[in-house]
Amino acid sequence: MSRFNSIDDVWMFLDFIPMFQKAGTSAANFSLDAIRAFCEAMGNPQDQFPSIHVAGTNGKGTTSYLLEKIYSDAGYKTGLFTSPHLLRYNERVQVSQQEITDQQILKFFRTVDDLLKEIKLSYFEISTALAFWLFAEQEADIVIIEAGLGGRLDSTNIITPQVSVITSIGLDHQNILGDTMEDIAAEKAGIIKERIPVVTGNISGSARAIIEEAARSKQVPLTNSEKLDPQWNEGTVTLKKTGIKIKTSFKEPVNRWNIAISYTVAEILQDQFPVAETKLLNAIENFEGAPGRFEKIHPEYEWYFSGSHNSQALESSLEGIRAIKSVYETVLVFSAMKDKLNPEMFNYLKGFKKAYFIEQEGERAAKFSDVKDDLQVELLDESQKENILNELKTELVIFMGSFYFYPIVKRWTENVS
Numbered sequence: 001m002s003r004f005n006s007i008d009d010v011w012m013f014l015d016f017i018p019m020f021q022k023a024g025t026s027a028a029n030f031s032l033d034a035i036r037a038f039c040e041a042m043g044n045p046q047d048q049f050p051s052i053h054v055a056g057t058n059g060k061g062t063t064s065y066l067l068e069k070i071y072s073d074a075g076y077k078t079g080l081f082t083s084p085h086l087l088r089y090n091e092r093v094q095v096s097q098q099e100i101t102d103q104q105i106l107k108f109f110r111t112v113d114d115l116l117k118e119i120k121l122s123y124f125e126i127s128t129a130l131a132f133w134l135f136a137e138q139e140a141d142i143v144i145i146e147a148g149l150g151g152r153l154d155s156t157n158i159i160t161p162q163v164s165v166i167t168s169i170g171l172d173h174q175n176i177l178g179d180t181m182e183d184i185a186a187e188k189a190g191i192i193k194e195r196i197p198v199v200t201g202n203i204s205g206s207a208r209a210i211i212e213e214a215a216r217s218k219q220v221p222l223t224n225s226e227k228l229d230p231q232w233n234e235g236t237v238t239l240k241k242t243g244i245k246i247k248t249s250f251k252e253p254v255n256r257w258n259i260a261i262s263y264t265v266a267e268i269l270q271d272q273f274p275v276a277e278t279k280l281l282n283a284i285e286n287f288e289g290a291p292g293r294f295e296k297i298h299p300e301y302e303w304y305f306s307g308s309h310n311s312q313a314l315e316s317s318l319e320g321i322r323a324i325k326s327v328y329e330t331v332l333v334f335s336a337m338k339d340k341l342n343p344e345m346f347n348y349l350k351g352f353k354k355a356y357f358i359e360q361e362g363e364r365a366a367k368f369s370d371v372k373d374d375l376q377v378e379l380l381d382e383s384q385k386e387n388i389l390n391e392l393k394t395e396l397v398i399f400m401g402s403f404y405f406y407p408i409v410k411r412w413t414e415n416v417s
Contacts, residue, residue, distance in 0.1 A: 004109040007102040013109070014089070017123045035155040038119045038129055042112065045136035046159045049079065050272070052265060053159055055147035055188045056167030058313045059201060063167050063258045064146040065290040066283075070266060071142050072097055073283040074275040079143035081131040081156070083124065086292050086406040093131045095138050100130075108133050124148050128155040142273055152190020162272060163265050164191045164198045167258065169207040170312035181207045189214035198222045199264045201257045225264045230256035234323065239263060246284050251294050251304070252320035254312075259284055292406050294320045298413050302396045307403035309340045314348040317400060325396045327351050333358065334377065335408070336401035338366040346374045353395075356380040356388065360404060389416050 004010055039046055052067055054060045061082055068080040077096055085091040090099040108130050109116075121129065128148075135143045145161070147154045169185045185207035192198055192214045200211060200222065215222040229240035232253040237246045239260060246259065262284070266275050289295060294317060297305040302324065306317040321330050332352040336345070349355065357377040359367055368379045380388055389412065399409045 002110045002113045007106050010109050030153045034119055034121055035125045036158050041115050045132040048136040049140045049143050051143040051145050051159050051161040052163050053145050053161040053191050054165040055151040055191050057170035059167035059258050060146050062290045062293050063261050064144045066262045066287055067144045069287050070283040074279050076141040079135040079140035082146045083148050084403055092127050093134055125155045150187040152187050157191055160193055163268055164196055167201040169203050170310055182210055185210035192218050192220055194218050197268050199261055200224050201261050223264055225260035228260045230260040232256045249288055251323055252316045254316040292403050301393055305399045305409055308400055309402050311344050321398055328353055331395045331397045333399045334401045335360055335405040336366045337364045341366055349375055385412050
């Protein structure tokens with residue numbers, strides 16, 4: 001008899017497992033042994049579908065969603081695995097742009113109930129195994145797998161993909177991945193497999209040298225999307241080496257690299273997974289962006305959400321703001337995890353017309369006392385939200401600092417009319 005009689009039993013089970021959002025590194029398992037053993041007991045579903053593996057400090061989510069749209073629009077049955085979820089756990093696993101259903105999640109947990117008692121998995125490992133199981137069961141044509149953290153020891157790294165992608169290298173999660181760009185590049189390069197092509201984004205210097213060496217040692221063809229020389233002009237991306245111009249809905253110039261990466265991947269996989277160029281370009285032009293990545297959060301007002309929380313992403317968000325208005329004409333509503341706070345972040349968050357701070361729940365969440373001495377911010381809480389948001393209707397507003405901030409922003413803004 002399974003202990004999972006309803007989806008509520010699943011949510012209750014997952015709630016008791018430490019989650020990285022709240023518990024940080026104590027919620028992670030930095031070894032592939034458990035996930036390998038678990039998937040082997042399931043019949044190795046991760047080997048039953050073709051995949052693209054996407055890692056990187058920034059841009060991996062947008063690139064994953066963009067690749068999924070390209071292949072879905074071309075008529076393939078696609079799978080997509082991303083993290084973290086923003087509103088619902090179901091977001092993490094999608095087939096043909098449809099979130100996994102509660103019934104499918106329940107079926108998985110009932111199927112592997114005994115195995116979960118035998119092999120203890122982290123929250124992310126369970127989500128990864130669920131994704132592999134569903135993609136195999138649904139016989140997906142091609143699956144895009146976003147790495148969760150790092151690459152080398154990330155639980156997604158038991159797949160053998162058709163292409164590996166490293167979008168960017170920046171300083172983030174240094175307490176786990178290492179203090180230097182070289183350390184972090186080595187962890188991301190851990191997804192490189194023998195003779196599997198690798199595509200990189202805008203990565204230079206010592207970080208690039210680390211990835212090139214990893215590619216050489218694995219006898220891997222490495223393609224730098226820089227070869228397309230992507231240029232940005234007010235939302236239009238020109239792949240200069242091809243002369244192709246693509247009008248997009250993107251606000252952040254950095255997305256020219258995510259487009260160049262996706263175009264390069266499609267080129268490499270053209271023999272295995274043909275996509276007509278017109279369909280490829282139409283998919284990019286009609287792509288509305290990945291959730292939480294400079295997303296327009298309200299249909300009427302100039303309010304945007306960006307989960308930016310490291311220097312690369314924060315700079316990108318500021319560029320997106322400047323494409324609309326100057327920073328000193330913009331209102332910032334900010335929230336973050338305590339372990340992300342540092343002087344560099346504070347520097348990016350200065351110079352706004354007005355700044356508010358929102359406290360989240362959980363031991364990782366930063367409190368007002370952690371930021372008030374470094375930033376000119378006002379604490380914004382539940383009791384004030386209606387009045388403040390009404391006052392901000394005529395302002396350009398950026399909600400920023402953490403993907404875990406997203407559900408609060410959605411809840412606060414969805415009823416503003």
